[in-house]
Amino acid sequence: MSTHQLPVVVIGAGPVGLAAAAHLVERGIEPLVLEAGDSAGTAVRHWSHVRLFSPWGEVVDPAAEKLLAPTGWTRPDPATYPSGGDWADRYLRPLADALGDRVRTGATVTGVSRSGRDRIVDAGRENQPFVVHVEYADGREQRFLARAVIDASGTWTTPSPAGGSGLPALGEKAAADRITYRVPDLKDPAVRARYAGRRTAVIGSGASAFTALAYLAELAKSADGEGTHAVWILRCGLCATTFGGGETDQLPARGALGLAAKAAVEEGYAEAVTGFRVEAFERAGAGVGAGAAAGDGDGDGYGDGDGYGDGYGYGDGDGAGDGRLVLVGEDGRCLEPVDEVIVLTGFRPDLSFLSEIRLNLDERLQAPVALAPLIDPNQHSCGTVYPHGHRELSHSEQDFYLVGMKSYGRAPTFLSMTGYEQARSVAAAIAGDLEAADRVELTLPETGVCGGAGLFDTPEAEQTDAGGCCTAPEPQLVHLTEQAPAGAGGCCGS
Numbered sequence: 001m002s003t004h005q006l007p008v009v010v011i012g013a014g015p016v017g018l019a020a021a022a023h024l025v026e027r028g029i030e031p032l033v034l035e036a037g038d039s040a041g042t043a044v045r046h047w048s049h050v051r052l053f054s055p056w057g058e059v060v061d062p063a064a065e066k067l068l069a070p071t072g073w074t075r076p077d078p079a080t081y082p083s084g085g086d087w088a089d090r091y092l093r094p095l096a097d098a099l100g101d102r103v104r105t106g107a108t109v110t111g112v113s114r115s116g117r118d119r120i121v122d123a124g125r126e127n128q129p130f131v132v133h134v135e136y137a138d139g140r141e142q143r144f145l146a147r148a149v150i151d152a153s154g155t156w157t158t159p160s161p162a163g164g165s166g167l168p169a170l171g172e173k174a175a176a177d178r179i180t181y182r183v184p185d186l187k188d189p190a191v192r193a194r195y196a197g198r199r200t201a202v203i204g205s206g207a208s209a210f211t212a213l214a215y216l217a218e219l220a221k222s223a224d225g226e227g228t229h230a231v232w233i234l235r236c237g238l239c240a241t242t243f244g245g246g247e248t249d250q251l252p253a254r255g256a257l258g259l260a261a262k263a264a265v266e267e268g269y270a271e272a273v274t275g276f277r278v279e280a281f282e283r284a285g286a287g288v289g290a291g292a293a294a295g296d297g298d299g300d301g302y303g304d305g306d307g308y309g310d311g312y313g314y315g316d317g318d319g320a321g322d323g324r325l326v327l328v329g330e331d332g333r334c335l336e337p338v339d340e341v342i343v344l345t346g347f348r349p350d351l352s353f354l355s356e357i358r359l360n361l362d363e364r365l366q367a368p369v370a371l372a373p374l375i376d377p378n379q380h381s382c383g384t385v386y387p388h389g390h391r392e393l394s395h396s397e398q399d400f401y402l403v404g405m406k407s408y409g410r411a412p413t414f415l416s417m418t419g420y421e422q423a424r425s426v427a428a429a430i431a432g433d434l435e436a437a438d439r440v441e442l443t444l445p446e447t448g449v450c451g452g453a454g455l456f457d458t459p460e461a462e463q464t465d466a467g468g469c470c471t472a473p474e475p476q477l478v479h480l481t482e483q484a485p486a487g488a489g490g491c492c493g494s
């Protein structure tokens with residue numbers, strides 16, 4: 001059988017995977033979409049309660065719309081804003097239905113390789129089909145051959161940890177009962193009760209953190225939420241760009257998220273702790289720091305010759321205390337105990353099932369090397385991210401592509417419309433239509449924030465009147481009413 005008669009396997013039935021399938025169908029190429037969850041849009045359904053900052057008009061793929069048209073699908077009002085649940089129910093599910101048995105659910109991809117060739121082997125590699133290994137919930141396994149593979153599996157299942165170093169903080173796993181890595185659904189009575197009247201740390205500085213702060217402030221203002229308080233943990237200092245582009249954001253609802261977070265701080269429902277990098281979680285009242293000793297005490301910066309290295313750790317003393325958590329910073333500071341912690345420090349791509357594929361990934365972002373400079377948050381988070389396609393997304397492994405949220409690796413600011421353009425271009429490239437694949441058919445909205453998203457390790461101050469992002473912040477607890485943030489003190493030095 002010629003490789004060209006095989007389907008193109010698409011990993012993940014999220015918005016971008018389904019869009020890729022629609023573009024392939026439009027080109028007469030058979031897709032096989034493998035989805036780990038029990039329905040299309042499984043990841044989106046996990047955040048059903050969150051309203052998108054993009055209106056309907058920007059989250060429906062053109063090829064998908066063509067596929068849906070004959071099914072009697074009604075296009076939602078393009079100017080209105082769906083929730084994640086709306087997006088899944090009113091668009092992703094009908095789209096998966098229209099694709100029919102080309103979409104298989106409950107099918108987790110656990111490996112991708114070239115048939116008969118592991119990662120090492122060069123000989124005849126490009127002529128071999130891909131082999132995609134799938135595991136089902138009931139333990140069955142199956143393999144599919146594919147002419148090309150489009151990995152659109154997103155990053156939802158691999159959130160970043162709380163630790164300021166990128167590693168889980170000490171005690172993070174043990175504190176799992178008090179930590180979530182998602183924006184909580186405060187309309188759910190059980191979840192609401194968990195946060196009402198409580199003190200909650202929100203760690204992170206992106207749109208999800210803004211959303212969580214705004215939700216907690218709303219809860220604090222409500223009859224059943226009295227006493228609800230948020231402690232906002234930031235690696236950086238506060239400056240004009242901390243809250244995003246605000247009214248200058250070309251996606252007004254995205255700008256509004258930052259403004260809502262700002263209001264939460266200004267109105268006293270949240271306090272910002274800046275320049276704080278989480279090192280450890282301790283149980284309050286359980287003997288903070290009473291466990292293993294910190295360092296070897298010799299202060300020489302070398303080992304102590306025992307062959308094990310030194311390191312340091314935090315014990316939890318001799319009991320569970322009152323269960324609340326104390327956040328310990330890399331600088332040794334301990335914050336007042338909190339009842340709950342919401343970690344919203346971004347996501348990372350799961351590359352574990354791609355170990356036999358030859359990927360060209362940027363060492364910082366884990367995004368395709370040609371794409372990484374366009375989306376690097378050390379450099380920019382704005383309209384300089386131009387739409388891109390198969391060339392930026394290609395790897396040494398011919399006919400293998402990462403698209404969608406996963407293509408951004410660890411970078412934030414991914415938009416579904418970016419993913420739809422990626423899907424269009426990649427499908428055209430697989431079809432051999434390079435003219436269409438190279439054409440750019442999209443203009444991306446600007447965030448209104450230019451010159452760096454506020455990573456603390458940004459090397460040079462590039463901000464101008466937008467407020468410097470890059471001088472070392474003194475660790476501090478800030479009430480906006482007392483300290484002017486704009487341009488006062490940098491965001492991001494280390």
Ligand SMILES: Cc1cc2nc3c(=O)[nH]c(=O)nc-3n(C[C@H](O)[C@H](O)[C@H](O)COP(=O)(O)OP(=O)(O)OC[C@H]3O[C@@H](n4cnc5c(N)ncnc54)[C@H](O)[C@@H]3O)c2cc1C
Nearest residue numbers: 012014015016036043052053054109153154404405415416
């Ligand atoms: C809270 C939130 C709000 C957002 N709001 C917006 C917005 O307003 N506008 C906007 O443009 N973007 C928004 N985004 C960003 C982005 O558009 C969405 O995350 C979008 O869902 C990304 O689509 P995707 O198809 O790349 O990945 P996903 O939606 O994550 O879909 C990936 C799919 O792959 C499946 N999968 C994962 N691993 C495997 C595996 N090994 N095998 C098989 N299947 C697998 C998952 O179950 C999932 O269904 C938002 C993101 C979040 C988290």
